[in-house]
Amino acid sequence: MKPTKGMIKVTTGYERFVHWMLAVSCLLLCYTGLGMMFQSLNFLGVIMGGLKGMKIVHNYTAIVFAVSLVLAIKMWWKEAGVFVLPEDLDWFKAAGGYLWHVDKVPETGKYNPGQKMFFLAVAIFGVIMALTGLIMWFPTILPAVIVRWMYPLHALGFVVIFAFFFVHLYLGTIGNPGTVQAMINGWVTRAWLKKQHPKWLKEMEHEGTLDVYQGDDSTKTA
Numbered sequence: 001m002k003p004t005k006g007m008i009k010v011t012t013g014y015e016r017f018v019h020w021m022l023a024v025s026c027l028l029l030c031y032t033g034l035g036m037m038f039q040s041l042n043f044l045g046v047i048m049g050g051l052k053g054m055k056i057v058h059n060y061t062a063i064v065f066a067v068s069l070v071l072a073i074k075m076w077w078k079e080a081g082v083f084v085l086p087e088d089l090d091w092f093k094a095a096g097g098y099l100w101h102v103d104k105v106p107e108t109g110k111y112n113p114g115q116k117m118f119f120l121a122v123a124i125f126g127v128i129m130a131l132t133g134l135i136m137w138f139p140t141i142l143p144a145v146i147v148r149w150m151y152p153l154h155a156l157g158f159v160v161i162f163a164f165f166f167v168h169l170y171l172g173t174i175g176n177p178g179t180v181q182a183m184i185n186g187w188v189t190r191a192w193l194k195k196q197h198p199k200w201l202k203e204m205e206h207e208g209t210l211d212v213y214q215g216d217d218s219t220k221t222a
């Protein structure tokens, strides 16, 4: 997917690297976790040499997930982790224009309140997953009465993140055409930016920080 003239850069290589490290590790954890949790899904472990192999992949992928989670929280908490009132509340009241007709959807910045909610769910429940997982990995570090609680908490974190993931997958791809490029090569169209993040577009225009593709290898600020 080569960018065409006039497209705008919305993510850095570092942002995309952290996103995919988080996404791939998270999905591999969901896959191996489901495979271990339900007997009927044990077959998912066949490609990893069985249940034992799946457990090893799960535990070590969790380290990659924990590292990428820390990097993602550090990178995104200011833009995606803080609600701005009352404008974010107005966006929620209009459901972002996704569920019924809204004449004028409140303008959003780099991340809309729905995306903020997803980020916060991943950040909060991701930390819960990492901590509960660590305790289950080394159960003797705490009394059994506490360790016992880690299992339902770990399952709860999975349900929340997994459910949100499908909404994220839909909205990041077919639900909003042109979005997935933001996480593939970083280039999006001006029309997409105007529709999805109009306030951010205005801010970048005002600050003169728009990175516009000029049609060759060079990019220039316009």
Ligand code: HEM
Pocket (backbone or CB within 6 Å): 019, 022, 023, 024, 026, 027, 072, 076, 080, 111, 114, 115, 116, 118, 119, 122, 165, 168, 169, 172, 173, 179, 180, 181, 182, 183, 196
């Ligand atoms: C494999 C399928 C996935 C696709 C196609 C995908 C796509 C995207 C896209 C296109 C964006 C940028 C949206 C925008 O700027 O408007 C984004 C952002 C983000 N993604 Fe993903 N993603 C996937 C999986 C995941 C997973 C598994 C996680 C977390 C565990 C995740 C966490 C995030 C976060 C935290 C952001 C930034 C804030 C937000 O949009 O909520 N993504 N993703």
